[in-house]
Amino acid sequence: MNKLTADLTVSKAKLDEIADFFVKTATSSLAKQTERGIPMIPTYVTKLPTGKEKGVFLACDLGGTNFRCCSVVLNGDGTHKITQDKCHIPEEVLNAKSHVEFYDWLASCIGDFVAKQHPNWKSDQGKLRMGVTFSYPVNQTGLNRGTLVRWTKKVNVPDAVGRDVCVDFQTAMDRRNIPVYIAALINDTTGALLARSYMAGESVHTLLGMILGTGTNAAYMEDVAKITKLPAGTTQHKTMAVNTEWGSFDNDLQVLPTTRFDAAIDKLTLNPTVHMFEKRISGMFMGEILRQMLCELHGKGLIFKNLPAGSLDKPFGIDTATPSQIEADASSDNIEVKAIMRDVFGINPTSEEAHAVRKLSHGIGKRAAYLVAGAIGGVVNLTNALEKYQYIDIGGDGSVYEFYPGFEKHMREALRLLYGEATEKRFKFGIVKDGSGIGAALCASLSAEEA
Ligand code: BGC
Secondary structure (H helix, E strand, C coil), X not given: CHHHHHHCCCCHHHHHXXXXXXXXXXXXXXXXXXXXXXXXXXXXXXXXXXXXXXXXXXXXXXCCCEEEEEXXXXXXXXXXXXXXXXXXXXXXXXXXXXXXXXXXXXXXXXXXXXXXXXXXXXXXXXXXXXXXXXXXXXXXXXXXXXXXXXCCCCCCCHXXXXXXXXXXXXXXXXXXXXXXXXXXXXXXXXXXXXXXXXXXXXXXXXXXXXEECCXXXXXXXXXXXXXXXXXXXXXXXXXXXXXXXXXXXXXCCCCCCCCHHHHHHHHHCCCCCCCCCHHHHCCCCHHHHHHHHHHHXXXXXXXXXXXXXXXXXXXXXXXXXXHHHXXXXXXXXXXXXXXXXXXXXXXXXXXXXXXXXXXXXXXXXXXXXXXXXXXXXXXXXXCCHHHHCCCEEEEEECHHHHHCCCHHHHHHHHHHHHHCHHHHCCEEEEEXXXXXXXXXXXXXXXXHHHC
């Protein structure tokens, strides 16, 4: 047991190594497209909002399990109003036989939403401008152009890979005569970056938009001069947001800590050997890490002697909400932990067992937070942010960020190890609610300014 938790510990030396390796690999990916390295995808978003953007825009967001359609009013003073509908993506759409079937379902949701929220919109008024948040790696070739690199999380529509997301989506909407024009395609992290900047106003420089949910990723503003893989003359602007796709940081596992549980999980995934950073951190995986550890302890006869057969057998059978709720138990005698274990595993654990599960959940969450801090350190060092800005402002979103107890506290602990106490205090973390919707609308608005 102690050995298991020790294996989850991330030392100061390891944090330094992660931050250094991040700088090294990110720098080389800014210069040259990479197959296995961290992708560092240019987004064609060339400026951050000022807070003064105005207008009505549509936005939609394809996330891990839901598709959200939003209508966003930007008031021009850093505030906004958002109306949204959430559609649960059915299994048959997640595994659609063709891209046509897949985008047709997305288009039908947009059609229903527009009919409901903008019933009087006439096609002679032109098309409503929409920003699309697509939370998967897309190789962008323009603000509203980009080919899908791979699916992550739970979507599995192989023939959509390598195709232009906007073209296929727009074609599906045109087939249905939906009066909507895709003005911009962004990643949810770029959305978080833009939304946080809009809300913070001109006086604050937001360094990072970060998602810690079913998947994980971050986006930041980079000097165009450093993104040398961009074809010459791509833009006149000096900066561009980069979608790091840090879920794929260190796919070759040169510095990331790897336990036998991480290795076993990778084999169970739809995308083995890639997105290795994400598989140690995100909401899709932390519950599974706990399950793998408990299976081993149970198999060795060390815990849960009376476990009903099969309770721990199902891969991904433990949601990350479970270790998260376990970690939230504030009682000294693990009352909540015991109740959760009755519900989830169907057993009455002993106090020692409850204590053990709690320790593991703590270790899994803490390791994830430390690894995220290592990658944040990578972006901070890559951009020389500590020399340039007084505060390192980070906008975050996602279930792990919002609900996993102690996540920020642990990230801060790790940042203290990396930079010392005084510098850690210069980091500001804030939640960006609805970041993808607002960010996509902002992007549609910024693209209108440039059109
Ligand atoms: C995807 C990213 C996305 C992140 C958070 C990852 O699995 O590759 O594009 O930003 O999840 O949603």
